[in-house]
Amino acid sequence: MDFAMLEILLPCFLLFCSWRLLKARSLSTRDEGFPTVVSVIPWVGAALGLAQDSFNFMHKCWGKYGGGYKIPIQSGNIAIFCSEEGMKDVFRDKTRSFNAGAGHRIGIRLIGGVDMDLQGVHLYDKDLGPVISRAFLTTNGLDLIVPTYGMKLFEFLSNLSNDLGDSNRMFNLTTLMGQSLYKNASVAVFGDHFPDNTFDDFMHLDENFSRLMIPIPFYSRSALQARNRLLQSIQSYVRSVWTGSQVEGAPRFASELITALKGTDLSDKDQAGLLLAFMWGMHANTIRVAGFLFIHLLSDHQAFTKVREEIDSILKSSYADDVKTFLETPYSSVPRDEFPLLDSAVKETLRLSVLLSNLREAQREVEVDYGTGKRARVRKGDLVLLNMGSYFRDEAVCSDADNFRFDRFVSGENTPALSAFGGGAHMCKGRLVAVHEIKVLFILFTRFFEMSLVDEKGAPLREKLPPPETRSTAVSRPSDKIHIRLRRKPSKSTRSIVQGP
Ligand SMILES: *[C@@H]1O[C@H](CO)[C@@H](O)[C@H](O)[C@H]1NC(C)=O
Ligand SMILES: *[C@@H]1O[C@H](CO)[C@@H](O)[C@H](O)[C@H]1NC(C)=O
Numbered sequence: 001m002d003f004a005m006l007e008i009l010l011p012c013f014l015l016f017c018s019w020r021l022l023k024a025r026s027l028s029t030r031d032e033g034f035p036t037v038v039s040v041i042p043w044v045g046a047a048l049g050l051a052q053d054s055f056n057f058m059h060k061c062w063g064k065y066g067g068g069y070k071i072p073i074q075s076g077n078i079a080i081f082c083s084e085e086g087m088k089d090v091f092r093d094k095t096r097s098f099n100a101g102a103g104h105r106i107g108i109r110l111i112g113g114v115d116m117d118l119q120g121v122h123l124y125d126k127d128l129g130p131v132i133s134r135a136f137l138t139t140n141g142l143d144l145i146v147p148t149y150g151m152k153l154f155e156f157l158s159n160l161s162n163d164l165g166d167s168n169r170m171f172n173l174t175t176l177m178g179q180s181l182y183k184n185a186s187v188a189v190f191g192d193h194f195p196d197n198t199f200d201d202f203m204h205l206d207e208n209f210s211r212l213m214i215p216i217p218f219y220s221r222s223a224l225q226a227r228n229r230l231l232q233s234i235q236s237y238v239r240s241v242w243t244g245s246q247v248e249g250a251p252r253f254a255s256e257l258i259t260a261l262k263g264t265d266l267s268d269k270d271q272a273g274l275l276l277a278f279m280w281g282m283h284a285n286t287i288r289v290a291g292f293l294f295i296h297l298l299s300d301h302q303a304f305t306k307v308r309e310e311i312d313s314i315l316k317s318s319y320a321d322d323v324k325t326f327l328e329t330p331y332s333s334v335p336r337d338e339f340p341l342l343d344s345a346v347k348e349t350l351r352l353s354v355l356l357s358n359l360r361e362a363q364r365e366v367e368v369d370y371g372t373g374k375r376a377r378v379r380k381g382d383l384v385l386l387n388m389g390s391y392f393r394d395e396a397v398c399s400d401a402d403n404f405r406f407d408r409f410v411s412g413e414n415t416p417a418l419s420a421f422g423g424g425a426h427m428c429k430g431r432l433v434a435v436h437e438i439k440v441l442f443i444l445f446t447r448f449f450e451m452s453l454v455d456e457k458g459a460p461l462r463e464k465l466p467p468p469e470t471r472s473t474a475v476s477r478p479s480d481k482i483h484i485r486l487r488r489k490p491s492k493s494t495r496s497i498v499q500g501p
């Protein structure tokens with residue numbers, strides 16, 4: 001199974017490495033012109049700073065060393081690349097030298113609680129990977145999942161908008177995005193028996209999994225308990241749908257996935273652990289990126305107006321102004337670039353949210369070209385990590401790089417050549433469904449509600465938005481202080497009672 005998304009677990013790993021680095025101090029000198037980070041201390045002031053904020057540490061290293069450098073760790077080096085050439089070379093992996101299992105393994109252990117060696121990771125990648133690709137990368141698979149998700153969400157928002165009447169209500173943005181995606185997409189994928197009351201534990205685990213790295217009982221206890229409850233719920237879900245030879249009441253994908261898991265010799269608990277790791281890969285980053293899309297667009301009135309006008313005009317011209325018709329249309333019949341501005345806004349949001357990705361282990365000595373005349377020798381056993389966040393913030397890659405420009409990808413200017421989803425054989429398998437889920441979510445909310453960003457007390461958030469959280473994760477997380485106020489759209493108020501917008 002390709003847990004490309006799981007690699008956001010990296011920071012935990014880096015935390016671990018940075019402690020070792022500080023302890024070992026066995027810092028090597030420069031070799032072959034591939035720069036070595038010689039001291040950590042001046043950059044961050046304190047070890048804790050690096051541990052908690054690996055992205056900002058690496059972003060500073062990018063400023064000093066450029067597109068490639070290495071950080072010595074006790075057992076070897078981590079080679080970091082952030083130039084386009086270097087990242088492309090790693091994605092392409094012409095000599096098949098990089099093992100992606102290293103990152104997956106950490107994810108499976110921390111999120112799923114399953115201890116596996118690289119061989120085990122590889123084996124079940126082989127068993128489950130094709131099932132996941134068929135579901136999420138083929139139009140046949142997506143046609144089954146996508147409309148169900150849209151219709152579930154429609155029904156919920158339609159009820160909510162009726163409940164609101166003429167009043168308004170405030171929601172924690174992350175929780176609202178989380179519930180909408182986690183619950184509705186899980187039901188679409190795993191069927192109506194899916195235990196969606198697992199949401200709180202899921203968020204708890206997502207927010208707190210880094211605690212599982214640290215073996216202090218009181219510190220990790222609540223995350224462990226959340227994980228155990230999740231594993232139990234998933235096991236009883238599997239028991240309730242698995243007939244011994246197939247899965248009942250769930251779409252084909254769930255059936256194939258669980259059948260493949262049952263074919264392994266893993267215990268029931270470990271099978272649940274893999275499913276949990278899969279679910280985490282499917283939802284955790286999607287929830288964050290969806291939150292950022294709302295934050296960026298709701299804090300830029302002009303951008304929001306343009307995107308909303310595009311949505312309204314396309315729904316009108318292609319779907320008789322009926323959002324339900326749009327939702328019911330199979331994925332395969334919807335043109336990929338149907339909402340160009342919204343699509344650009346999602347890409348721009350991804351550009352500004354991704355930080356670190358693609359932890360690999362070199363299986364043999366390999367050379368990486370990371371720029372003209374720049375060649376790094378990566379030794380067997382060394383780790384490789386891509387700092388996409390610095391690449392995406394490079395003025396040479398796109399101008400005005402620190403700012404959100406919703407139409408960047410349709411305005412004909414320079415845009416990054418690489419995708420936030422990575423590249424090569426291990427490109428994120430969930431990329432199509434994630435982008436579609438987020439677009440559907442945004443379309444539905446703009447059709448049903450007038451929205452504004454507010455703080456915990458309900459005061460409008462205008463210029464000064466709380467900054468994103470870039471610590472301890474490879475995809476940044478919206479500040480949990482941000483809330484969203486929903487009000488039913490007045491122009492649709494009479495119609496929506498009967499049929500929704
Ligand atoms: C929406 O409301 C209808 C009618 O009250 C109800 O049957 C349905 O379960 C509700 N759906 C959701 C998702 O809340
Ligand atoms: C859909 O999402 C909402 C939150 O936005 C949630 O309350 C609801 O239960 C979800 N519906 C299903 C069927 O999971």
Ligand SMILES: *[C@@H]1O[C@H](CO)[C@@H](O)[C@H](O)[C@H]1NC(C)=O
Pocket residue numbers: 203204205207208222223
């Ligand atoms: C993370 O853990 C802390 C401490 O147990 C808890 O207060 C917090 O609510 C947790 N986060 C989430 C999202 O549950």
Ligand SMILES: *[C@@H]1O[C@H](CO)[C@@H](O)[C@H](O)[C@H]1NC(C)=O
Pocket residue numbers: 172173174175203207456480481
């Ligand atoms: C918002 O929700 C997130 C995730 O559920 C949670 O961690 C956070 O504490 C909440 N924020 C507030 C201010 O309640």
